[in-house]
Amino acid sequence: MGRLEEVLDDLLDLVEQVPRGRVTTYGALGDAVGCGPRLVGNAMARHGAAVPWWRVVRSDGSLPPSHRGEAVARYREEGTPLRRSGDAVDLARAYWQPPVAGPAPA
DNA sequence: TACTTGACATTTT
């Protein structure tokens, strides 16, 4: 199979480890698991139905275009520092860097 | 088997 199956476990694990009121980015997860950010997005899209994907945002702090409405609702519910725009997270305060998992520790 | 689509990121114009 592809690398996805390999990193998927670590990926979902990291997302589940994201503290409440905090968020992380696709790039950070991709780097943590050792693959491109595209994999993270697709992994979540196809297999991330069981993880708090709303805590995973873009590098810009903006939310996934597909579920940003739901994600914002979660943020307001969890107290995540949203930007004044209301459609993005304040990465300056809410960014949580995932620990490096998998066979490629720093 | 080849092309297109998809929860993205980064760099250059």
Add this chain to the structure above:
DNA sequence: AAAAATGCCAAGT
């Protein structure tokens, strides 16, 4: 500062 182009990996058609 904003928009466009490029790179990335996997699944679906």
